Amino acid sequence: xxxxxxxxxxxxxxxxxxxxxxxxxxxxxxxxxxxxxxxxxxxxxxxxxxxxxxxxxxxxxxxxxxxxxxxxxxxxxxxxxxxxxxxxxxxxxxxxxxxxxxxxxxxxxxxxxxxxxxxxxxxxxxx
Amino acid sequence: xxxxxxxxxxxxxxxxxxxxxxxxxxxxxxxxxxxxxxxxxxxxxxxxxxxxxxxxxxxxxxxxxxxxxxxxxxxxxxxxxxxxxxxxxxxxxxxxxxxxxxxxxxxxxxxxxxxxxxxxxxxxxxx
DNA sequence: ATAATTAATGCAACAATGTTGCGATATATA
DNA sequence: TATATATCGCAACATTGTTGCATTAATTAT
Ligand SMILES: [Zn+2]
Ligand SMILES: [Zn+2]
Ligand SMILES: [Zn+2]
Ligand SMILES: [Zn+2]
Numbered sequence: 001x002x003x004x005x006x007x008x009x010x011x012x013x014x015x016x017x018x019x020x021x022x023x024x025x026x027x028x029x030x031x032x033x034x035x036x037x038x039x040x041x042x043x044x045x046x047x048x049x050x051x052x053x054x055x056x057x058x059x060x061x062x063x064x065x066x067x068x069x070x071x072x073x074x075x076x077x078x079x080x081x082x083x084x085x086x087x088x089x090x091x092x093x094x095x096x097x098x099x100x101x102x103x104x105x106x107x108x109x110x111x112x113x114x115x116x117x118x119x120x121x122x123x124x125x126x127x
Numbered sequence: 128x129x130x131x132x133x134x135x136x137x138x139x140x141x142x143x144x145x146x147x148x149x150x151x152x153x154x155x156x157x158x159x160x161x162x163x164x165x166x167x168x169x170x171x172x173x174x175x176x177x178x179x180x181x182x183x184x185x186x187x188x189x190x191x192x193x194x195x196x197x198x199x200x201x202x203x204x205x206x207x208x209x210x211x212x213x214x215x216x217x218x219x220x221x222x223x224x225x226x227x228x229x230x231x232x233x234x235x236x237x238x239x240x241x242x243x244x245x246x247x248x249x250x251x252x253x254x
Numbered sequence: 255a256t257a258a259t260t261a262a263t264g265c266a267a268c269a270a271t272g273t274t275g276c277g278a279t280a281t282a283t284a
Numbered sequence: 285t286a287t288a289t290a291t292c293g294c295a296a297c298a299t300t301g302t303t304g305c306a307t308t309a310a311t312t313a314t
Pocket of ligand 3: 216217218220249252
C-alpha cells in the first residue's frame with residue numbers, strides 16, 4: 001500500500017496553517033514559508049494534507065482557495081466540514097465558525113452530501 | 128455620463144444565459160456562443176451584465192465562476208442574491224434554488240452583509 | 255440621411271494560478 | 285547500512301483573467 005511520509009516541507013506547511021487563526025491561500029503559505037520549497041511542492045503537500053483530513057479547503061467568495069486546519073476530534077464517525085466560514089470584506093480574513101450551524105429545507109428530489117456556506121461582511125476586528 | 132449600449136455580443140451572451148437552466152462558466156458561454164466574439168469581450172460583457180444586475184455571479188465549490196440570470200422583479204427595493212445554489216457532483220450542473228432560505232444564528236460581534244451558500248450532492252436528474 | 259461622439263471590440267501581450275512528467279533526493283523500513 | 289519508493293525540484297505547459305491601444309460600431313445630434 002501507499003504510505004505517507006513526514007517531510008520538512010509537509011511539517012513546515014502544516015505548522016504554518018495550524019498556527020494561523022485565519023485560512024491561508026497557496027500564495028500566502030508560500031510567502032510565510034519563506035520559500036522553503038518549490039511552488040509545486042506546496043500544491044502537492046496541500047493536496048496530501050486535505051486527503052489526510054488534517055486541513056480543509058475553503059473556496060472564498062472571490063473564488064480564491066484557502067486552507068485551514070481541522071478542529072474536530074479525529075475519531076469522529078461522521079466526519080464533515082459543514083461549518084460556516086466568514087470572509088471579512090475589509091481585512092480579507094477568512095475564519096472558520098465551527099459553532100454556527102445553518103438549517104434549511106431542501107426539496108426531496110435533491111440529495112445533499114455537503115454544504116459550503118460563506119458569509120461576508122465585517123469581522124469583530126473590523127467592526 | 129457613461130451610457131451602456133446594446134451590442135450583438137451582449138445580446139447573444141445574455142440570451143445564452145437566460146435560456147440556460149443551469150449556471151454557465153465563461154468557457155461554457157464561449158463554446159455556446161460559437162466564438163461570436165473575442166474571449167476578452169465575453170469577460171467584459173459579463174462584468175457589464177453583473178453591474179447592470181441582469182445576471183449574477185456564482186462561485187462554485189471548486190472555485191470556478193459561473194453566471195446565471197436574475198429571476199427577481201427588477202423594481203425590488205432591497206435587491207440581494209441570498210438564495211442557495213446547488214452543485215451536482217455528477218453532472219456538474221449549478222442551479223439557483225430561489226425558494227430555499229437558510230437560517231442561522233451568528234455571534235453578535237459579526238456584521239453579515241452577504242451570504243454565499245452552495246450545497247452539493249446529486250440533482251434530481253442524477254438521483 | 256449623415257456626421258459626430260464614444261462605448262465597445264479585437265488583438266497582442268502579460269500576469270496569476272494550477273498541472274504534469276521525469277530525473278534526483280530523502281524518508282521509512284528491513 | 286542497504287533498499288524501496290514517496291516526495292521533491294525543475295522545466296514546460298495549460299487555463300484563467302487582466303490591461304493598453306488602435307479600430308469598429310451603437311447612439312445621439314445635426
Ligand atoms: Zn476584518
Ligand atoms: Zn473551516
Ligand atoms: Zn446532476
Ligand atoms: Zn443564483
